[in-house]
Amino acid sequence: MKPRKDLLTIESLSDEEIHTILDSAVAMKEIFTKSVKKVPTLRGKSVLTLFYEPSTRTRSSFEVAAHRLSADVTTFTLSTSSVVKGESVHDTIDTLMSMKMDYIIVRHKNSGIPAVIARHCHASVINAGDGAHAHPSQAFLDAFTIREKYGEVVNKRVVVIGDILHSRVARSTSVILRRLGAQVAYMGPGSLVPPSSHTGIPRLRDWDEIFAWKPDVIYLLRVQNERIESPFFPVADYHHAYGVTEERLRRIDAQDISIMHPGPVNRGVELCDAAMDYRNCLVCNQVENGIAARMSILYHLTPATLS
Numbered sequence: 001m002k003p004r005k006d007l008l009t010i011e012s013l014s015d016e017e018i019h020t021i022l023d024s025a026v027a028m029k030e031i032f033t034k035s036v037k038k039v040p041t042l043r044g045k046s047v048l049t050l051f052y053e054p055s056t057r058t059r060s061s062f063e064v065a066a067h068r069l070s071a072d073v074t075t076f077t078l079s080t081s082s083v084v085k086g087e088s089v090h091d092t093i094d095t096l097m098s099m100k101m102d103y104i105i106v107r108h109k110n111s112g113i114p115a116v117i118a119r120h121c122h123a124s125v126i127n128a129g130d131g132a133h134a135h136p137s138q139a140f141l142d143a144f145t146i147r148e149k150y151g152e153v154v155n156k157r158v159v160v161i162g163d164i165l166h167s168r169v170a171r172s173t174s175v176i177l178r179r180l181g182a183q184v185a186y187m188g189p190g191s192l193v194p195p196s197s198h199t200g201i202p203r204l205r206d207w208d209e210i211f212a213w214k215p216d217v218i219y220l221l222r223v224q225n226e227r228i229e230s231p232f233f234p235v236a237d238y239h240h241a242y243g244v245t246e247e248r249l250r251r252i253d254a255q256d257i258s259i260m261h262p263g264p265v266n267r268g269v270e271l272c273d274a275a276m277d278y279r280n281c282l283v284c285n286q287v288e289n290g291i292a293a294r295m296s297i298l299y300h301l302t303p304a305t306l307s
């Protein structure tokens with residue numbers, strides 16, 4: 001397999017690379033069961049987390065992953081950086097590259113910024129979410145979680161529910177699941193679900209159609225009010241139309257369906273409180289698996305050599 005410098009999208013990866021990263025995530029997760037949860041794989045390497053947008057789990061997950069591989073981790077904090085004084089992304093990168101980083105993990109509100117950074121530096125760049133474009137490490141942890149739960153992804157039926165249009169998670173996770181042989185369907189507000197003629201992914205109209213489709217997994221997307229200029233739905237109406245209510249949770253339980261969500265969960269919007277305690281709620285598994293998947297991603301990438 002050719003060495004890969006950057007992880008920017010799932011689409012850019014070969015099938016072999018997707019399977020290799022998922023397989024080595026299994027070995028990475030075994031490290032969590034040891035009393036010393038650390039291996040020397042990236043000793044002497046430096047990792048920078050460069051987040052221009054808020055993050056709870058992705059940033060901390062990458063930082064834990066890098067620590068467990070023995071890398072040195074630097075956190076770039078926007079509020080205390082020169083970006084607030086007007087420094088451009090390019091100038092910030094030039095400054096940071098003078099520090100000879102090996103890996104840069106980038107989140108930005110604009111699509112394409114991680115690709116720009118990747119073109120301008122020797123470090124391996126990992127896209128930790130760019131606008132509504134891509135979130136490939138989320139896709140890996142989601143695929144890993146489904147594979148762990150069911151033994152395989154092929155032929156599993158997954159409904160992604162919510163604002164598909166603005167969601168980088170929906171895009172990247174749908175791509176990886178379909179590449180692995182899953183069947184994916186969408187359900188959500190009409191104007192926020194692209195037509196199946198564009199995506200090749202069937203649109204289900206409502207929860208009755210979801211239950212009739214007999215999914216193995218329902219994947220609730222976070223309502224991203226920060227990406228929407230004016231709220232498209234009162235919260236109570238959204239929950240009633242698209243969320244997991246207590247009544248729907250009983251049907252989900254009866255059909256033995258798993259629940260996933262990328263986090264952070266808006267309780268009472270996408271999921272009722274009881275859904276978080278449901279026996280097949282995989283949200284905490286996703287968080288734990290995020291560390292293993294990100295360790296595997298870091299291990300898989302090869303920074304360019306500095307001349």
Ligand code: CP
Nearest residue numbers: 055056057058262263
């Ligand atoms: N799933 C996800 O990207 O969460 P954060 O925004 O907390 O990183």
